[in-house]
Amino acid sequence: MIRITPYGAAGEVTGSAYMLETDAATVLIDFGMFQGDKDDDARNVVPGAVHRATVNAVLLTHGHLDHAGRLPVLIRDGYRGPIYCTHATRDIAEIILNDAAHIQESDYERKQRRAQRSGRKLSRYDVPLFDHEDVEQALSQMVIIEYGGTLSVATGVQAVFHDAGHLLGSASVELRIQDADRERIVVFSGDVGPQNLPFLHDPEPPRKADVVVLESTYGDRDHRSLEETLREFQQIIVDAIEQNGKIFIPSFAIGRVQQMMFHIAELVRDRRIPAIPIFLDSPMAIRANAVYRKHTELFDTESSQLVEGGQLLHDLRSIRVCVTADESKAINDEQGPFIVIAGSGMCTAGRIMHHIRNSISDPTSHFVIVGYQARGSLGRKLVDGAPGVKIMGEYHNVRAQIHTLGGFSAHAGQTELLDWFGAVAQSGVSSLLLTHGEDRARKPLRDKVQERFGVSAFLPTYSEHCEV
Ligand SMILES: [Zn+2]
Structure with a gap:
């Protein structure tokens, strides 16, 4: 039995x-x-x-x-x-x-x-x-x-x-x-x-x-194909650069962040986008990166070659890592264009909340939703086209551009x-x-x-x- x-x-x-x-x-x-x-x-x-x-x-x-x-x-x-x-x-x-x-x-x-x-x-x-x-x-x-x-x-x-x-x-x-x-x-x-x-x-x-x-x-x-998704992602970045806009990617710290870094590196390597500043604004993701570095033996052939030859690091040369809260806050004073990757992935907590509060009403800002958004989460409200959102007790009109990319599952x-x-x-x-x-x-x-x-x-x- x-x-x-x-x-x-x-x-x-x-x-x-x-x-x-x-x-x-x-x-x-x-x-x-x-x-x-x-x-x-x-x-x-x-x-x-x-x-x-x-x-x-x-x-x-x-x-x-x-x-x-x-x-x-x-x-x-x-x-x-x-x-x-x-x-x-x-x-x-x-x-x-x-x-x-x-x-x-x-x-x-x-x-x-x-x-x-x-x-x-x-x-x-x-x-x-x-x-x-x-x-x-x-x-x-x-x-x-x-x-x-x-x-x-x-x-x-x-x-x-x-x-x-x-x-x-x-x-x-x-x-x-x-x-x-x-x-x-x-x-x-x-x-x-x-x-x-x-x-x-x-x-x-x-x-x-x-x-x-x-x-x-x-x-x-089936998901939308990866190539189609990458083209869409590239276009968002190109548009944002033209507007000197800011791009925010709410991401779960383990797996998703590394995946998005890989795709950004790919676009830079293929000269589809220039190497604009990328802020990795997540202490948990920084810890997760260390786990990835420790387990390169698990990488597939393509990633192993990119890592061993130093190509991936070169493609991500514009990355800036924000460990402390002050480093995170300092992003507010930066001029676009730039990309911020921050948690949490469903906009329910974490540093992304501050970025939403500061930029959700700015029409030149872009929020790129790349992961699953559970019912009731703030991320889901953005995906569903809410005209305004409440963050830490304050109401904010949504004027930023919200993009949902389903192909990075x-x-x-x-x-x-x-x-x-x-x-x-x-x-x-x-x-x-x-x-x-x-x-x-x-x-x-x-x-x-x-x-x-x-x-x-x-x-x-x-x-x-x-x-x-
Ligand atoms: Zn899982």
């Missing part, structure tokens, strides 16, 4: 967590945070069934918060077993989980101050989900696994990590499971990257599986997901579970899979057991 139960990312894109049970072992694959909703704190817990189970091992596909963010909560719940992941995933998780702990703690302090002023008591949901100590403990339990190596992770369960091409160190996890007298292979895709993402290798799907759990974030559509589009699945489908997949996607994305993917491969996919809901 093999039983798979999702505790997140079932019909939605955040909170990835799966419990896999055999007669001899229980393992978790990812234990991520729910994000984007006010009520999420109440969901970011260890579900009763996981709490009651004896978890033998955790396998982490990559370091994004929606895949790793509940690990410190699991630690607080008493888990002391191994957390298997690649070296780069560990390094990225260290930055992301510490940042999350910091946000948790400062939110708590703010709530405390507010409660003191109003003479009210805090509820049990107001306490931080975890702190830096829980994060340190989680990191100390991480066991590094290399791509392609086979490792016994629990009784009767062997794991192989394959490059998923989504984020530095990201993996699809293949589990070889001893089930009664036979071996069965269960594959968790993790987040699958698109083709040609800067720095990363293209995804390498496993060749053989009986059961596949596949993400479906963009199961309903770090997720595979529909065709790429089908190709990824096609590589394993021929080996005789008997069960397919579609997760990590809203129904409007996973239903069309289910239909395409049925049509092309004759496999009926199952769309599990939260805590729904799937016996495979």
Whole structure:
């Protein structure tokens, strides 16, 4: 018997967590945070069934918060077993989980101050989900696994990590499971990257599986092509230069920032844009750059050559790094044209907020939205064409030019997901579970899979057991 139960990312894109049970072992694959909703704190817990189970091992596909963010909560719940992941995933998780702990703690302090002023008591949901100590403990339990190596992770369960091409160190996890007298292979895709993402290798799907759990974030559509997106991006920069305008790119610090730096370098190298000043205004992105520099062994051939020959550094010669708040504020006094890359990616916090406040009413300023914008976020309001936005209590008219570029996604589009699945489908997949996607994305993917491969996919809901 093999039983798979999702505790997140079932019909939605955040909170990835799966419990896999055999007669001899229980393992978790990812234990991520729910994000984007006010009520999420109440969901970011260890579900009763996981709490009651004896978890033998955790396998982490990559370091994004929606895949790793509940690990410190699991630690607080008493888990002391191994957390298997690649070296780069560990390094990225260290930055992301510490940042999350910091946000948790400062939110708590703010709530405390507010409660003191109003003479009210805090509820049990107001306490931080975890702190830096829980994060340190989680990191100390991480066991590094290399791509392609086979490792016994629990009784009767062997794991192989394959490059998923989504984020530095990201993996699809293949589990070889001893089930009664036979071996069965269960594959968790993790987040699958698109083709040609800067720095990363293209995804390498496993060749053989009986059961596949596949993400479906963009199961309903293909992205605009990279070349078209780059042309659009180039035009925005050229227009801004003509107006002596300022270009702001709200970016998530890990993965997206490096991707955007790569594309800017590419445009400069090909003389499609001049080397105008670029401000990297994100301490977290600067830390993430160090992780990229540490793991050049993971780069694809093109990026390795650009880095080794010094070409990339040369193309990015106009970059200026803003570590301190004063350095960030000093950008206000600069004359355009220039580019600012700052967090957060959905304009919900971070240094981008100050830039929005200062420049959103300036018609020569450009905001380039390159990532997913959750409902309710300020970034989403800009994308949806809001005439004005409220920032730190003040109302600002939106007069800047807002551009949305959909082609820089770090997720595979529909065709790429089908190709990824096609590589394993021929080996005789008997069960397919579609997760990590809203129904409007996973239903069309289910239909395409049925049509092309004759496999009926199952769309599990939260805590729904799937016996495979
Ligand atoms: Zn991810």
